[in-house]
Amino acid sequence: MAEFVLSRRCVMVRLADFSYEKYQKALRQSAGAVVIILPQNMSTMPQDIVQQFMELEPELLATETIVPVYFALEDEELLSIYTQTQISSSSQGSSSAAEVLLHTATANGFQMVTSGAQSKAVSDWAITSLEGRLTGAGGEDLPTIVLVAHYDSFGVAPWLSYGADSNGSGVAILLELARLFSRLYSYKRTHAGYNLLFFLSGGGKFNYQGTKRWLEDNLDHTDSSLLQDNVAFVLCLDTLGNSDNLHLHVSKPPKEGSPQHALLKELETVAAHQHPDLKFSMVHKKINLADDTLAWEHERFGIRRLPAFTLSHLESHRSPERHSIMDMRPHVDLTKLSRNTKVIAEALARVIYNLTEKGVSGDLQIFTEQMQVQEDQLASLVDWLTAQPRAAQLLDKDSSIVNTLEYHLNRYLKDVRRHLVRADKRDPEFVFYDQLKQTMNAYRVKPAIFDLLLAVCIASYLGVLYLAVQNFGLLYGFLRRVTAPRVKQH
Numbered sequence: 001m002a003e004f005v006l007s008r009r010c011v012m013v014r015l016a017d018f019s020y021e022k023y024q025k026a027l028r029q030s031a032g033a034v035v036i037i038l039p040q041n042m043s044t045m046p047q048d049i050v051q052q053f054m055e056l057e058p059e060l061l062a063t064e065t066i067v068p069v070y071f072a073l074e075d076e077e078l079l080s081i082y083t084q085t086q087i088s089s090s091s092q093g094s095s096s097a098a099e100v101l102l103h104t105a106t107a108n109g110f111q112m113v114t115s116g117a118q119s120k121a122v123s124d125w126a127i128t129s130l131e132g133r134l135t136g137a138g139g140e141d142l143p144t145i146v147l148v149a150h151y152d153s154f155g156v157a158p159w160l161s162y163g164a165d166s167n168g169s170g171v172a173i174l175l176e177l178a179r180l181f182s183r184l185y186s187y188k189r190t191h192a193g194y195n196l197l198f199f200l201s202g203g204g205k206f207n208y209q210g211t212k213r214w215l216e217d218n219l220d221h222t223d224s225s226l227l228q229d230n231v232a233f234v235l236c237l238d239t240l241g242n243s244d245n246l247h248l249h250v251s252k253p254p255k256e257g258s259p260q261h262a263l264l265k266e267l268e269t270v271a272a273h274q275h276p277d278l279k280f281s282m283v284h285k286k287i288n289l290a291d292d293t294l295a296w297e298h299e300r301f302g303i304r305r306l307p308a309f310t311l312s313h314l315e316s317h318r319s320p321e322r323h324s325i326m327d328m329r330p331h332v333d334l335t336k337l338s339r340n341t342k343v344i345a346e347a348l349a350r351v352i353y354n355l356t357e358k359g360v361s362g363d364l365q366i367f368t369e370q371m372q373v374q375e376d377q378l379a380s381l382v383d384w385l386t387a388q389p390r391a392a393q394l395l396d397k398d399s400s401i402v403n404t405l406e407y408h409l410n411r412y413l414k415d416v417r418r419h420l421v422r423a424d425k426r427d428p429e430f431v432f433y434d435q436l437k438q439t440m441n442a443y444r445v446k447p448a449i450f451d452l453l454l455a456v457c458i459a460s461y462l463g464v465l466y467l468a469v470q471n472f473g474l475l476y477g478f479l480r481r482v483t484a485p486r487v488k489q490h
Helices: 021-029 047-062 076-093 098-106 164-184 209-219 259-274 298-303 334-352 375-385 401-413 448-483
Strands: 010-014 033-038 069-073 107-115 125-135 144-150 194-199 232-235 245-250 279-284 308-312 414-422 440-445
Touching: 010 021, 010 076, 021 033, 033 076, 069 334, 076 107, 107 232, 125 164, 125 209, 125 401, 144 164, 144 334, 164 194, 164 232, 164 334, 164 375, 164 401, 194 209, 194 401, 209 298, 209 414, 232 259, 232 298, 232 334, 259 279, 259 308, 259 334, 298 308, 298 375, 334 375, 375 414
Parallel strands: 010 033, 033 069, 144 194, 144 232, 232 308, 245 279
Antiparallel strands: 107 440, 125 194, 125 414, 245 308
8 A cells, every 4th residue: 555645735534433543643744744633423423443542642742742733623625625535535546547536636636725824822811710618507517528529621632522421521520519418407406417518610620720829828928727727538520420349539538526527437338228230439548749640639638637538430630531622411310410409418417417426327318309419400500611612712701600600609509619720820830822723725726747747738738839830831822833824934
């Protein structure tokens, strides 16, 4: 098979045919650009292809290149261009050189042109985080439980990063927990002696920058904060929209008798008694400060010596679906999302109301009837969260997503406020760039060899015509001399 030269050519490849080897070849030969065509409906794509691309995304992000790489959703026009280009490429393997030359000269080509300026760093970009609280009853020095979920998404193409499971599922659960416990705290009989602090963090996919700044603001730059007093534990919610597994990730196993240990035991109890189909386990991993990025969000709290965990259906922080454009709406199973929400709500309630110490059976369900988890509410939240990309580079402080999240918190919580984080201008921990979305225009053109052959044909035609005219003139003169009448002289 012929080895095609890709220099200065735009390489188009459909997701089903994409491989890292093809991508590397395009980079080595200095292709003009690479266009990866994604299907409009990702649910039609075989799972093995989706999983393969998920695993390749970190490699794509880690590979430095001067070749621009574009992702485009397929439509009729794009597929027509792809098909014509594929037919043209396949003809290069023809056995007849004459056929190849003829096809090369007569085939249609396309010139791909993008509009937009050169990408440049965006200065003074603000990442927004949101907090709200439910104040406990019975005094000022109450223990505080902190519930956290980062709301931004991540993938190789920011405009295609919808983050359905990671971490739209965590956000949906946090908002549903805010609704449920706000109702419990609205009645005197069920107003518990715990403060509940809810935090939607921004920049989670960028080493949890929103959480880092929030901790600095609360622990270093103020004299009064719930985080400074009596924190029972911090529970981070991350990727909880699928699977029959539930893992509690810890940096240090909780000590028996501590609130953290109580939560661990209550999660085990609820899973075993109310949802036997669910496999619950604890995963212990020490914080590795030598790594460039932290593994889980709870490690931000652990560094500041606050007891914290992350709850996820993923066993490893390296799971590719946490940072993939393939993480779309079909990746969230509403039945399992609703079950996980109920497990978390029931376990938290058993800790808050100390039900195990009071001898209450693990079979008792608190959130039933009027207080039950609303699956349609969760469905609406996930549908809304996945209706638009949520990459941190796209969400400024005036974003509709940020405003809507703030609205939901205000419905259920008190003292809702924003926290902004901007990159340090001297030593920035993150840098965002503009021009993340561009329009590509395709112009139908003939290959250069067509112009050359056309010029040769025209020149040949004119040459033949010139020779014909010259020869005709000579022939005409000859015939005139032959047929001219002789004049007799007297």
